[in-house]
Amino acid sequence: MTKSYTEESMMLESQNNTNWTDECHSSQDEHDTEKKNGAHETMHKDIEDDEDALNRLEDDEEEEEEEEEEDGDDTKPKRRGPKKKKMTKARLQRFKLRRMKANARERNRMHGLNDALESLRKVVPCYSKTQKLSKIETLRLAKNYIWALSEILRSGKSPDLMSFVQALCKGLSQPTTNLVAGCLQLNPRTFLPEQSQEIPPHMQTASASFSAHPYSYQTPGLPSPPYGTMDSSHIFHVKPHAYGSALEPFFETALTDCTSPSFDGPLSPPLSVNGNFSFKHEPSSEFEKNYAFTMHYQAAGLAGPQTHASLYASSTQRCDIPMENIMSYDGHSHHERVMNAQLNAIFHDS
DNA sequence: TAGGCCATCTGGTCCT
DNA sequence: AGGACCAGATGGCCTA
Numbered sequence: 001m002t003k004s005y006t007e008e009s010m011m012l013e014s015q016n017n018t019n020w021t022d023e024c025h026s027s028q029d030e031h032d033t034e035k036k037n038g039a040h041e042t043m044h045k046d047i048e049d050d051e052d053a054l055n056r057l058e059d060d061e062e063e064e065e066e067e068e069e070e071d072g073d074d075t076k077p078k079r080r081g082p083k084k085k086k087m088t089k090a091r092l093q094r095f096k097l098r099r100m101k102a103n104a105r106e107r108n109r110m111h112g113l114n115d116a117l118e119s120l121r122k123v124v125p126c127y128s129k130t131q132k133l134s135k136i137e138t139l140r141l142a143k144n145y146i147w148a149l150s151e152i153l154r155s156g157k158s159p160d161l162m163s164f165v166q167a168l169c170k171g172l173s174q175p176t177t178n179l180v181a182g183c184l185q186l187n188p189r190t191f192l193p194e195q196s197q198e199i200p201p202h203m204q205t206a207s208a209s210f211s212a213h214p215y216s217y218q219t220p221g222l223p224s225p226p227y228g229t230m231d232s233s234h235i236f237h238v239k240p241h242a243y244g245s246a247l248e249p250f251f252e253t254a255l256t257d258c259t260s261p262s263f264d265g266p267l268s269p270p271l272s273v274n275g276n277f278s279f280k281h282e283p284s285s286e287f288e289k290n291y292a293f294t295m296h297y298q299a300a301g302l303a304g305p306q307t308h309a310s311l312y313a314s315s316t317q318r319c320d321i322p323m324e325n326i327m328s329y330d331g332h333s334h335h336e337r338v339m340n341a342q343l344n345a346i347f348h349d350s
Numbered sequence: 351t352a353g354g355c356c357a358t359c360t361g362g363t364c365c366t
Numbered sequence: 367a368g369g370a371c372c373a374g375a376t377g378g379c380c381t382a
Binding site: 099102103106107110114134135136 | 354355356357358359360361
């Protein structure tokens with residue numbers, strides 16, 4: 001875009017600021033309404049209005065083109081150099097037309113992006129219509145989820161539940177962590193020794209967790225549905241305490257530097273080429289060695305109540321979740337149920 | 351009231 | 367030339 005465009009836009013901004021702002025506000029208001037109603041009708045109307053406006057502008061433009069020819073001004077001295085185009089009405093309107101088209105495209109593009117993000121929200125472990133994850137949290141959770149599942153597939157071993165959860169929630173904000181736990185209808189205290197003792201040992205591994213009844217972990221004081229349901233995927237979202245645990249994890253390296261929200265370390269899935277994951281059983285690089293699973297939940301004496309107890313005993317920022325504030329879990333898609341079934345198979349086979 | 355999140359507008363850049 | 371994409375700016379809404 002040339003500098004003249006910038007000048008034009010500045011002019012336009014000052015001349016039409018009110019109108020443009022009004023358009024923006026009305027559009028945003030309508031978008032809010034649309035969100036509340038859960039319909040796209042308003043958006044379509046918005047776009048139709050834009051198209052009407054564009055058509056009107058195009059009609060006006062044709063008229064202005066004719067006016068422009070008659071507007072030849074011989075009184076001003078001619079300037080040398082490249083002829084600087086006059087900012088005629090027609091040019092202004094053409095600019096406005098371009099801008100309106102570009103704005104409409106940009107709106108649609110962002111709506112498409114948001115739709116895709118909404119789809120992502122539905123397939124990551126925590127999904128609630130009533131309290132959506134923010135965009136950034138959705139992306140972080142999705143990234144952690146992909147990485148964690150990839151590690152499971154690559155290693156072919158059941159992870160320690162707590163470590164898995166910690167890896168999953170790495171870098172997430174505390175509110176998001178709470179929300180995730182809320183979606184699970186789980187209170188982190190469930191993993192305290194006194195509660196854990198009631199849990200059969202075999203239930204304290206991830207694989208057992210996935211095969212357990214959804215409410216097996218429910219603390220006596222916890223409310224019943226409709227606060228939420230728990231299928232296997234929800235187990236992934238328990239986050240008793242995400243940051244800096246003393247727990248030696250299944251996802252050991254995933255827990256490093258968890259205190260930094262901006263931490264964006266090498267937490268990618270092992271390999272993804274053209275959408276197909278390729279897992280190597282032997283770390284072939286220093287990176288893989290660093291990020292390979294270093295232990296299993298039974299090998300390091302981490303499984304069981306003591307592990308969880310030590311985890312929480314060392315926690316200074318305990319994640320106590322008032323269950324009355326927990327959002328309801330609104331259900332997962334068929335796709336996710338299929339995915340959960342596959343996960344169950346993975347955990348049971350390993 | 352400050353901060354987080356969001357939608358939108360805008361101009362620049364790259365690509366077809 | 368026009369569209370896609372991106373990042374900065376802006377203002378509204380909500381919550382602690």
